[in-house]
Amino acid sequence: MAEPLFDPSSPVPLYKQAADHVAARAASGELARGQRLPGEHDLAQEWGVAYLTVRRAMRELRERGLVTTVPGKGTYVN
Amino acid sequence: MAEPLFDPSSPVPLYKQAADHVAARAASGELARGQRLPGEHDLAQEWGVAYLTVRRAMRELRERGLVTTVPGKGTYVN
């Protein structure tokens, strides 16, 4: 039932941990290119973090060029 | 007493209006280089917007290279 997944007491910000989590799964091929990620609200619940934290993680991933976000549609793996 | 300054009903996001406001004042020379801006909480009250909105405006300005933020000190005009 909802493992930790991320460590709130870590010096690494939660949003960064989350972004790294996605980045690692993309790098390993677990997330296929073109694949749509779950909605941000869903991810927040799934990860047990705040919506704002997911938004920051997505921004981080966009800035790294790992994903592309289309308003009203979703976020896709590049 | 506290004019609108920014228009919440505008299609332009508040944080962008705020960033543009600062950018314009910097470009006009009204804000001198090296000058420290008021604190984010103060700006939030002064502008009548939320703290997070100010934070977003500052982030916008940092990304544009117009200001530099030093944690524990303040935000300075470049």
Place this chain on the structure above:
DNA sequence: CTATATTTGTGCGTATGTATG
């Protein structure tokens, strides 16, 4: 054309942590 559902975007409030002076 309208209505609805989904998803991202924006905004407010608050609390706590960290760094500097």
Place this chain on the structure above:
DNA sequence: ACATACATACGCACAAATATA
């Protein structure tokens, strides 16, 4: 020890864009 200031994080609500029935 204390004040100031930025950083991260939580919660909630509503608006805007997109797709579909």
